[in-house]
Amino acid sequence: MHKKKLAVFISGYGSNLNVFLQNKDKFADLYVVSSNAEAYGLVRAENCNVDRLVLEQPLSWLTLQQKLIERGTEVIFLAGFMRILPASFVNLWEGRLFNLHPSLLPKYKGLNSIQRAHAAGDEIGVTIHQVTAEVDSGHIVAQKIAVSQSEVGPMSLEEATQRTHACEHELVLAWINSL
Ligand code: GRF
Numbered sequence: 001m002h003k004k005k006l007a008v009f010i011s012g013y014g015s016n017l018n019v020f021l022q023n024k025d026k027f028a029d030l031y032v033v034s035s036n037a038e039a040y041g042l043v044r045a046e047n048c049n050v051d052r053l054v055l056e057q058p059l060s061w062l063t064l065q066q067k068l069i070e071r072g073t074e075v076i077f078l079a080g081f082m083r084i085l086p087a088s089f090v091n092l093w094e095g096r097l098f099n100l101h102p103s104l105l106p107k108y109k110g111l112n113s114i115q116r117a118h119a120a121g122d123e124i125g126v127t128i129h130q131v132t133a134e135v136d137s138g139h140i141v142a143q144k145i146a147v148s149q150s151e152v153g154p155m156s157l158e159e160a161t162q163r164t165h166a167c168e169h170e171l172v173l174a175w176i177n178s179l
Contacts, residue, residue: 004179005029007073009081014041015165016079016100019172021048026176031071035059035083061089075179078131079172087133097131100172102164104143105129109136118160123149126168128175142178144171 005028008020017032021044024030032045032052045052053067068076078085078099090097103113104125117124124147130138146167147160155163 003028005031005072005074007031007033007068007071007076009033009035009076009078010039010041011035011082012039012041012080014039014044014080016168016172017041018044019169020077020079020176021045021050023173023176024048024050026179029072031068031073033064035081041080059083061086065089065092084135085131090131090133093131095130098128098141098175099131099136099138100168101127101129101136102168103127104145105136105140114161114164115157118152118155118157121149121152123147123152124160124164126164126171128171142171142175144174 003026006020008017008030010017010032011034020030030050032041032050033055034042034052035055037054042052042054055064074096076093076097101113103117104123105127107122108117114124123145125143125145127140128142129140132138144167146164147155152160
């Protein structure tokens with residue numbers, strides 16, 4: 001099977017990045033791009049000898065695009081990347097750009113999704129979707145329930161959050177194995 005050249009974009013802790021790092025042999029290339037020089041995910045990548053790129057401020061999407069082309073990147077995965085991508089960049093990667101979101105989209109788009117679903121007593125889950133210019137709105141490729149409607153009532157926000165993050169890691173692994 002053709003192994004892909006993947007770039008994972010992060011901004012912080014990188015627990016989902018960790019799933020990619022643990023499975024790096026499944027990729028022809030793994031490249032970590034961070035919008036934040038202090039992101040702990042950069043340490044994780046360094047510990048696994050995976051190349052990193054820290055984006056400069058102000059961010060030049062054109063320069064980033066050039067670096068990805070030089071690298072031969074085929075697919076981009078956004079794993080906690082806290083910058084909104086401009087349509088000009090998204091359009092260049094149509095069908096090859098994916099995002100992980102901690103809700104059962106189309107519900108709870110945007111920030112604090114777990115907290116909002118929990119406060120509403122709604123089931124909580126995670127989604128991997130293709131990225132389009134409109135935030136959290138592209139074609140859904142994988143979805144998984146982390147906390148069911150009947151479980152959510154008595155569950156603390158802390159436990160619901162932990163369960164959702166563990167569910168994200170499972171969904172990321174399933175996505176990697178489906179490539
Ligand atoms: C995850 O909940 C992801 O869905 C969201 O940002 C968080 C990143 O967590 N977009 P981590 O940095 O992978 O631990």
